[in-house]
Amino acid sequence: MGVPSSDGSFTVMRIKSPLSSAAEVRPLIAAGADEFYLGYVNAKLNGGGAGCLMNRRSNADANICSREELRLTVALAHDGGRPVFVTFNEHSYAESQRRTVLYLLDDAVAAGADGVIVADPGLMLLIRNNALPLKVTCGVGGGAFNSAAVRFFAALGAFRVVLPREMRTEEIKALSDSERSVEYEVLIMNTRCHFIDSCCNLYHPSPSARFFCRSISLLEPQMPDGGPAGSRLLDLHLREYRHWNKFCPESKHAGKEHCGVCALPELKAAGIAGLKIAGRALPTEQKIRCVTLLRECRDMLSSAADAADYRKRARTRVGSLCGQPYMCYYPDIH
Amino acid sequence: MELAFFIQRASQLGVLADALCGRFPSLLGHATTARFSGCRVGRVYYGHETCQHALPAADDLMRLQELVLRHDLKLSFVTPLCTDAGLARIKDLVKHLTEACDELVVNDYGVLHELANAEVRVKMVMGRLLARAKKWPFGEIPSPALDLVRDAPYGFTEHQELLSRYRVTRVEFDNRKEGYGAGLDALGVDKTLHVPYVFLAAERMCLLAGQRCSGKEKFGIPVSCQHDCDTTLLRLNGSVFSNGCGHYSVNDSPLNPEDQRFSRLVLSLSI
Numbered sequence: 001m002g003v004p005s006s007d008g009s010f011t012v013m014r015i016k017s018p019l020s021s022a023a024e025v026r027p028l029i030a031a032g033a034d035e036f037y038l039g040y041v042n043a044k045l046n047g048g049g050a051g052c053l054m055n056r057r058s059n060a061d062a063n064i065c066s067r068e069e070l071r072l073t074v075a076l077a078h079d080g081g082r083p084v085f086v087t088f089n090e091h092s093y094a095e096s097q098r099r100t101v102l103y104l105l106d107d108a109v110a111a112g113a114d115g116v117i118v119a120d121p122g123l124m125l126l127i128r129n130n131a132l133p134l135k136v137t138c139g140v141g142g143g144a145f146n147s148a149a150v151r152f153f154a155a156l157g158a159f160r161v162v163l164p165r166e167m168r169t170e171e172i173k174a175l176s177d178s179e180r181s182v183e184y185e186v187l188i189m190n191t192r193c194h195f196i197d198s199c200c201n202l203y204h205p206s207p208s209a210r211f212f213c214r215s216i217s218l219l220e221p222q223m224p225d226g227g228p229a230g231s232r233l234l235d236l237h238l239r240e241y242r243h244w245n246k247f248c249p250e251s252k253h254a255g256k257e258h259c260g261v262c263a264l265p266e267l268k269a270a271g272i273a274g275l276k277i278a279g280r281a282l283p284t285e286q287k288i289r290c291v292t293l294l295r296e297c298r299d300m301l302s303s304a305a306d307a308a309d310y311r312k313r314a315r316t317r318v319g320s321l322c323g324q325p326y327m328c329y330y331p332d333i334h
Numbered sequence: 335m336e337l338a339f340f341i342q343r344a345s346q347l348g349v350l351a352d353a354l355c356g357r358f359p360s361l362l363g364h365a366t367t368a369r370f371s372g373c374r375v376g377r378v379y380y381g382h383e384t385c386q387h388a389l390p391a392a393d394d395l396m397r398l399q400e401l402v403l404r405h406d407l408k409l410s411f412v413t414p415l416c417t418d419a420g421l422a423r424i425k426d427l428v429k430h431l432t433e434a435c436d437e438l439v440v441n442d443y444g445v446l447h448e449l450a451n452a453e454v455r456v457k458m459v460m461g462r463l464l465a466r467a468k469k470w471p472f473g474e475i476p477s478p479a480l481d482l483v484r485d486a487p488y489g490f491t492e493h494q495e496l497l498s499r500y501r502v503t504r505v506e507f508d509n510r511k512e513g514y515g516a517g518l519d520a521l522g523v524d525k526t527l528h529v530p531y532v533f534l535a536a537e538r539m540c541l542l543a544g545q546r547c548s549g550k551e552k553f554g555i556p557v558s559c560q561h562d563c564d565t566t567l568l569r570l571n572g573s574v575f576s577n578g579c580g581h582y583s584v585n586d587s588p589l590n591p592e593d594q595r596f597s598r599l600v601l602s603l604s605i
Contacts, residue, residue: 053482091466094485095517120466121443122490129492142443146418149444166538168555171417178418195581199384199415199463199536203470203483212472212534212574219541220569224349224604226361229566237545237552244553331554 013264013272013298016185017291018280019084020062022069024287025076031288032295036077037085037117039063039280040070045103053097054104055087056141056197059206062281071111083114087280089139091198092120105132117162118142119198124156135159140187143198145171147179154181162187162276166196168332169263173270185274186267189290190282192258192329194245214247244326253323257290260329261297261314265307293317336598337370338410340379340528342577342605344394345564347401349603350378354405359603365586366530370601378402379600381412383441383463384536384580386420387543387559389413392430399434410437410459413445415536421445428454439506440464450500459526460497460505462533469510469534471573471583485517497523506600508532509590518595527596531582531605534574541568542578567605577605 017033019025025036039055041063052058064070070086077084086108093101101123108116109132116134118124119141127136137160138144138153144161153161160183163172176184193200194213202212219238221230242248246256260267267275275298277290297314304310311333315322328334341350349359354375358367380398382388390398395411402409411431413424424445428438438454440446441461450458467486468475475483488497488505497505506526507514518525543559544552568576575582582605591599 052479053486090486092486092489094482094489094515095491095520096485097482098490120490121496122488122492125492125495126490143415144444145415145442146421146444148418148421148448149442152443152447155447166555167417168557171419171555174418194539195535195537196415198466200534201466201469202534203468203475203479205470205473205475210472216570218571220572221566222569223565224361224567225359234542234545234562234566238541240552241541241544325550326553328550331550334550 013268014274015291015294015298016085016274016276018277018282018287019073020064020280021284022064022073022076024284025073025080027284027288028291029077029080029082031291033082033291035083035085035274037087037276037280038073039087040104040108041065042067042104042107045100053090053093054101056089057280059281067107067111070107070113074111074113078112085115085117085137086113087117087139088123089117089119089141091141091201093123098126101126102130105134109133121153121156124153124158128157137162137185140164140197143196147175150175150179150182158182160185160274164196164198165192165329169266169270169330170332172267172272176270176272183273184271185276186260186272187278188260188275188294188329190257190278192327194247211247216245216248246323246327253326256321256323256327258327258329259318259322261294261318262311262328263330263333264297264301264314265310266330266333268301335596336377337373337375338377338379338598338600339375340412340600340602342382342412343388343561343564344390344398345561346604347394347398351401353603361604362601363530363584363586365588366601369588369591375407377408377410377598379410379412379439381439382414383412383461383533384414385540385563385578386414386416386423387556388561388563389420389423389427392427395427395430396432399432402434407434408437409435410439411435411456412439412461413441415442415463416445421448425449428456431456437504446500446502450502457503458501460502462506462508462528463536465505465507469508469512469532469583471511471532471534471585475512480512481515483512484515487514487518488521489517491520494520494522497521504598507596509585509587511585511587513590514593514595524598525596526598526600527590527593528600528602529591530584530586531575531602532585534581534583536580538579540578541576542566575605580605
């Protein structure tokens with residue numbers, strides 16, 4: 001665990017970048033990535049099912065798909081002094097997946113991966129009971145909204161907790177101040193899902209256009225007894241919602257991504273150790289753009305006169321990609 | 335099989351009173367209400383699953399417990415996922431639980447950790463939000479994913495160790511159309527099935543609370559709300575119901591309620 005400074009904050013919030021191939025390691029290190037996370041599936045292990053529901057993005061384009069590439073990827077990251085975390089972040093696994101999961105975990109250990117990202121308490125216990133030499137991060141799918149939940153996951157071996165996207169920055173600070181047994185990480189860019197990760201039970205069929213969260217466009221207010229309801233206020237709100245939700249056909253923000261760089265001063269003050277960029281399946285160029293932007297904004301923190309000055313400069317840096325206020329990760333800061 | 339009625343908010347007390355007299359909300363389908371008509375209901379579920387702003391006032395909780403006692407029923411107090419502020423409120427409400435309440439239904443690992451370790455008299459029940467497994471009410475989940483999904487909630491046997499450690503006596507499930515595999519048999523605790531609303535997803539950016547906010551708060555996390563969910567529901571794409579922050583599909587299929595592994599059936603009178 002890193003050591004916070006006297007004001008409780010970590011000296012430098014580490015940028016955690018997604019990876020989906022060994023070829024991405026060096027350019028992302030050059031862009032400013034401090035840590036990596038990746039998905040690993042291996043269809044050779046146990047027939048076609050081995051790649052099925054092993055993590056929240058089991059598609060090949062979001063994963064490293066062979067033992068050899070996993071080893072190479074970790075080796076390249078370690079050459080650059082960057083740790084690598086492998087994601088096993090399904091909310092729950094069937095007992096029939098145990099053997100495959102253990103094979104994949106063993107491969108991660110053999111490749112020298114530093115840790116895993118896990119959301120299922122049962123899997124955390126499995127890792128601990130098997131004494132696997134992997135540091136466990138409780139993923140965003142754990143749903144740790146409160147300090148007692150953090151203690152729950154810490155008791156299962158988590159050294160770090162990724163906080164849910166749906167927290168106000170003052171809630172993040174209050175939680176971080178009250179429970180210091182773990183490090184905290186927050187999501188900062190891309191894919192600010194409509195639903196709470198830990199509370200989204202929806203199957204995500206291929207192609208992604210069929211995701212329920214991408215098809216919410218018709219919202220009809222009605223009375224609890226089934227009759228029509230609504231008001232002009234609600235109608236306007238729902239209309240605006242369709243712009244807020246970039247996946248609705250009416251949205252003007254479909255080409256933009258969610259971003260939380262404006263909140264860096266508050267997140268640093270809250271003692272956040274890690275800034276996670278979502279999007280393992282993103283094209284390499286987009287990953288590099290995200291890491292570069294985040295690194296530059298983080299660097300601005302030290303030279304900014306205050307939070308307002310920082311935000312002004314950060315927004316200038318983000319430029320036309322900013323979709324405020326609809327695309328803010330932490331809209332309470334906007 | 336034990337039968338129970340479920341209401342989430344104090345504003346639904348009248349709906350509960352009607353249901354106890356055999357009058358059901360019109361939004362519930364005939365197939366669902368027919369199963370409950372004339373049956374002896376032994377229990378009431380009360381409390382919100384997804385929103386800490388909808389936690390009941392202590393007075394409402396007391397009023398509900400009096401009603402439960404009057405009807406010779408038992409109460410299961412349902413708690414939502416929550417921040418530290420919500421957890422503090424839940425801990426305060428637990429102090430107001432009387433002999434009418436013998437179960438605490440938790441939908442947040444923090445609530446479980448805090449209250450299972452505390453000296454509370456009530457039994458701990460894992461709410462359906464913690465039975466985390468996929469659902470797809472809009473089509474068929476293909477093989478081999480379907481078999482995994484059917485066995486996923488509490489799939490690894492390590493969950494049995496967790497349930498035991500936290501004194502959990504019952505786990506709750508949705509009447510999802512995918513059903514449940516043999517993995518459920520190994521759990522070793524009582525099991526509940528919720529009908530007809532199937533929990534799909536939750537959010538904290540409430541679609542109803544946000545209408546009264548402005549600017550940056552409109553699609554943020556509300557710090558308070560005026561409980562518009564008492565008077566308005568949202569219907570999404572025709573088949574999903576939302577109370578602003580909890581989203582549910584409907585499954586009237588009798589398939590899972592006939593599954594003998596479930597010892598309790600809970601009918602949500604509304605969402």
